[in-house]
Amino acid sequence: MSGQRVYAAGMGVPTKNWAGNQRCIPAQVHQPRYADDVATIVRAAAAAGERVKVIGGGHSFTDAAMTDGHLLSLDSMNQILSVDGNDVTVQAGIRLRDLNDQLFERGLALPNLGDINVQSIAGATSTATHGTGIDFGNISTRIVGLEIVTGDGTIRRADEQHDPELLRVARVGLGALGILTEVTLRCVPAFNLRAVETIEPLADVLADFGNVMRSTDHVEFYMMPGARRCQVKRNTRTDAPAQPQSTMGYVRDKWIGENLAFGTVCRVGRRFPAMAPKVAKLIMSAASERDVTDRSDKVFCSPRHVHFVEMEYGIPFDAVPDAIGRIVDLTSRLPFPPMFPIEVRASQADDIPLSTANGRESGWIAVHQYIGAPYEAYFQGVEQIMNDYAGRPHWGKLHFQSRHTLAHRYPEWQTFIDWRNQLDPTGTFRNAYLDRVLGQP
Numbered sequence: 090m091s092g093q094r095v096y097a098a099g100m101g102v103p104t105k106n107w108a109g110n111q112r113c114i115p116a117q118v119h120q121p122r123y124a125d126d127v128a129t130i131v132r133a134a135a136a137a138g139e140r141v142k143v144i145g146g147g148h149s150f151t152d153a154a155m156t157d158g159h160l161l162s163l164d165s166m167n168q169i170l171s172v173d174g175n176d177v178t179v180q181a182g183i184r185l186r187d188l189n190d191q192l193f194e195r196g197l198a199l200p201n202l203g204d205i206n207v208q209s210i211a212g213a214t215s216t217a218t219h220g221t222g223i224d225f226g227n228i229s230t231r232i233v234g235l236e237i238v239t240g241d242g243t244i245r246r247a248d249e250q251h252d253p254e255l256l257r258v259a260r261v262g263l264g265a266l267g268i269l270t271e272v273t274l275r276c277v278p279a280f281n282l283r284a285v286e287t288i289e290p291l292a293d294v295l296a297d298f299g300n301v302m303r304s305t306d307h308v309e310f311y312m313m314p315g316a317r318r319c320q321v322k323r324n325t326r327t328d329a330p331a332q333p334q335s336t337m338g339y340v341r342d343k344w345i346g347e348n349l350a351f352g353t354v355c356r357v358g359r360r361f362p363a364m365a366p367k368v369a370k371l372i373m374s375a376a377s378e379r380d381v382t383d384r385s386d387k388v389f390c391s392p393r394h395v396h397f398v399e400m401e402y403g404i405p406f407d408a409v410p411d412a413i414g415r416i417v418d419l420t421s422r423l424p425f426p427p428m429f430p431i432e433v434r435a436s437q438a439d440d441i442p443l444s445t446a447n448g449r450e451s452g453w454i455a456v457h458q459y460i461g462a463p464y465e466a467y468f469q470g471v472e473q474i475m476n477d478y479a480g481r482p483h484w485g486k487l488h489f490q491s492r493h494t495l496a497h498r499y500p501e502w503q504t505f506i507d508w509r510n511q512l513d514p515t516g517t518f519r520n521a522y523l524d525r526v527l528g529q530p
């Protein structure tokens with residue numbers, strides 16, 4: 090049902106992403122409320138030969154959501170529509186933090202999440218956003234139904250019974266197949282996580298990588314190139330009651346430690362490059378140990394107020410220790426050292442054609458740099474290393490690949506391209522990013 094149509098529309102509103110490294114001036118901004126509104130906008134744009142893009146939370150580091158055409162925000166499409174057992178149908182613009190709260194009120198949760206909760210569900214899943222856990226897939230793998238507006242403004246629905254192949258492919262669509270207006274998520278009963286954070290010798294963690302990453306449900310570690318020790322985070326699913334950190338402890342660790350103090354130290358390193366190596370060491374030595382039990386999403390996700398740029402690659406799980414050794418070697422030769430830790434995670438293989446974990450158990454290596462500090466030589470060097478492992482870049486994070494270098498890394502690349510040609514033959518959803526990574530329909 091469409092109901093009353095209300096657009097908060099504007100022309101030429103400058104738009105930028107969270108990191109501030111991508112900007113655009115869309116010809117027009119729309120804030121539709123219903124799928125019918127989205128279809129009307131797409132139909133009109135397609136007829137005029139104009140382009141349409143959706144921006145979710147604007148948290149991609151790439152220009153995936155940038156356009157000089159029509160930009161849609163689905164912030165007014167943010168409701169839970171129905172709950173059927175563990176299957177929850179939501180409007181595509183709902184932010185993860187609101188979704189998590191509303192799921193919790195219903196005794197439900199998503200089984201795994203990434204580091205933050207401010208993305209829209211459609212933005213997160215369109216780029217295959219993931220957390221960590223070798224027995225857990227990315228968020229897109231939880232989609233069991235969807236509604237999508239295709240390039241000519243047609244509204245199509247797909248679920249496990251009806252059009253299952255469209256469902257399989259469109260769960261990670263990069264915004265290239267159409268505009269998701271609803272998704273149905275297979276949730277799990279709400280659960281708590283016990284989070285244990287320890288400081289361990291990096292050499293031990295790398296030598297026993299497979300066992301460390303399988304030592305409990307959700308394992309990740311943070312390391313600073315050149316440092317001998319790393320911070321290992323183990324999150325274990327538990328029936329034990331929540332024993333969250335005190336408010337003061339949370340403010341100290343998450344707001345002051347991970348954001349305020351961290352940001353100050355990074356600013357010093359950026360301003361005085363000669364001090365950057367010392368700054369990098371200080372950052373790792375400040376990592377502390379923690380043991381708390383809390384609601385799953387509160388453990389998975391943290392506030393991020395220090396702005397940075399990031400590149401993340403998925404490679405075959407077993408290749409991670411070798412790749413890390415090469416990255417450490419690379420960073421010792423960089424003119425400007427990384428001031429952010431490297432993050433290492435893992436996830437299960439899946440069957441989604443353009444999921445970065447398609448067909449292989451994946452190890453994730455994420456490199457970051459403080460915003461405004463030089464990152465190009467670092468990221469390009471890491472990317473060259475990742476190429477040797479047929480690395481797949483996160484679709485929402487910086488990389489320098491093109492369709493020529495990416496196609497052979499995805500066994501079902503052509504399946505996706507065929508669907509794109511069918512759903513958006515005239516390229517209504519094209520933008521510069523899609524032209525680079527997929528080519529034109």
Ligand SMILES: Cc1cc2nc3c(=O)[nH]c(=O)nc-3n(C[C@H](O)[C@H](O)[C@H](O)COP(=O)(O)OP(=O)(O)OC[C@H]3O[C@@H](n4cnc5c(N)ncnc54)[C@H](O)[C@@H]3O)c2cc1C
Nearest residue numbers: 145146147148149203204208209211212218219264269485
């Ligand atoms: C601080 C920070 C932490 C992060 N942590 C993680 C992490 O832990 N794990 C991880 O995997 N990633 C992480 N990311 C990356 C982030 O999850 C992805 O880039 C995600 O796509 C951002 O979601 P968004 O809602 O902001 O989408 P946007 O960046 O706004 O859009 C992403 C893409 O989705 C498309 N899109 C949005 N809505 C729709 C729709 N309704 N229909 C079709 N296409 C749509 C856009 O057009 C664009 O192509 C992080 C990013 C930041 C900045």
